[in-house]
Amino acid sequence: MIRVQNLTKRYGERIAVNGISFEVQHGEILGFLGPNGAGKTTTMRIITGYMPPTEGMVEIDGFDIVEEPIEAKKRIGYLPENPPLYNDMTVESYLDFVADIKGVSRNEKRENIEFTLERCGLAEVRRRLIGNLSKGFKQRVGIAQALVNNPSVLVLDEPTIGLDPKQIIEIRHLIKSLAGERTVILSTHILPEVTMICTRVVIINEGKIVLEESLERLSGKVEGAQSILLRVSRGGEDIRDRILSIRGVVDVDEGSSGEFIVRSGDGIDIREELAKTVVESGCGLLELRPLTHTLEEVFLKVISTEGG
């Protein structure tokens, strides 16, 4: 479990992170979003104890990262923005070294290394020098490094950057399978990734949280009500009135070439009724789809309204 309270980081005059608070429970995967320079990496560095906060506090499984850094850090696996790799080591000896500095006990070490090599698909390159590996493999070694101490908290800063589409899918599966027994925070630029992996989203901009929401509720969040796009081949005055007469319909906008945007009240599904009405009126139904908001739209909307 991660508890972040009123976290603030100042670099001289500049405020990088400004009073952030959130919690991540066991088994949750939190997507940490924000434009470049929003303070994502700074926040992650503070959470992992790389740098101390100016104000506020971070608790990892109940251990304060500033007061009890050793106990807290034992429970963290961290993949920084640039994977921290020693190019002159082999994959296996590197993981061995990381396990040692993370204080993994002797009898667990062997097992953990085998497990992470297996999980991250590194078994075939275990004896190769890290410096000679491709970027995708290096990224995976970075993830393996974060897992080797079997941490209960995983902090991943853009884990799929620099991978090819196939590897991205593999890594996403890996992250998803790692949750459950762990707490995961993951920052990314790739918005569909959040939709695919995360259970909850925090969007920060200019050092402040602008949105914190579970993913299911995110779609409806911005508009509040549902909108449906409707397209017919032969429009007419009466079709508009017919639609308006359906129970739950609040408003209808008419486009130029047979498009209508139909808005309904909260929580009422009008699709079935709407389709029936249009078909019965015989004006040639071409398209009917709900206008849900993609994460991109939500993201841009929150960033621009709060930022401006």
Added chain:
Amino acid sequence: MRVYTIFKKELKSYFASPIAYIVLFVFSVLSGIFFFIYLQGFVESQFDPRFQFFRERLNLNEFVIRPYFGTISVVLLLMIPIITMRLIAEERKNHTAELLFTSPLKVVHVVFGKFLASFCLFCFMLVFPLIYIVFLGIYGNPDIGPVLSGYLGLLLIGASFISVGLFSSSLTDNQIVAAVFSFGILLFFWIIGASSDPESSVLGYISIINHLDGFTKGVIELKDVVYYVSFTTFGLLLTYAALDSERWR
């Protein structure tokens, strides 16, 4: 335990890169050449009629080993910044500093582990002069006491040099900058006492090289040992402070 982990990794990476081999090779050649020069000078003076009246004062310790240790300390001044420059600067450059400082390690572990690894490589370097001196012992009869105390002096001065190099390396992510900076500091501590009396003046006492003289003569003085030990401790403390404070800024 953690110190040992860092130490082991650091020493391995010396030998995984060409640095260790090049440093060892160059040092063995240079120390061999200097040894040859001093020995040749000594042998020639044996047959020089100008020295015939005080030939009994011509001994190996005074004319070969003592100046030889002095020269080695100069060579070390040039070579130790090379072995220390990458220690922390490279961790920064490779972003592995982030791994080290988010691990359940203390900064002290990192500083000591790295210091000991460099010191270990430095001890390997000092094996070469020892080989030459052993040969001297086989074919001549040098006094063994000053050799041992001279070696103690070299170990102490080397530790001081390494602490300066480690400190310089902790200030930057550029290895060249780290090396140049440690040259600068070491040369400063070298020349600072050049024009002053080593016994009575403050500058003479601060100078890093004046304290080696006693060791090569066979005299282990407490003030010299204290000087080098405190110099090294101070260098390590500064390194610790630099690493610890950096992330607080």
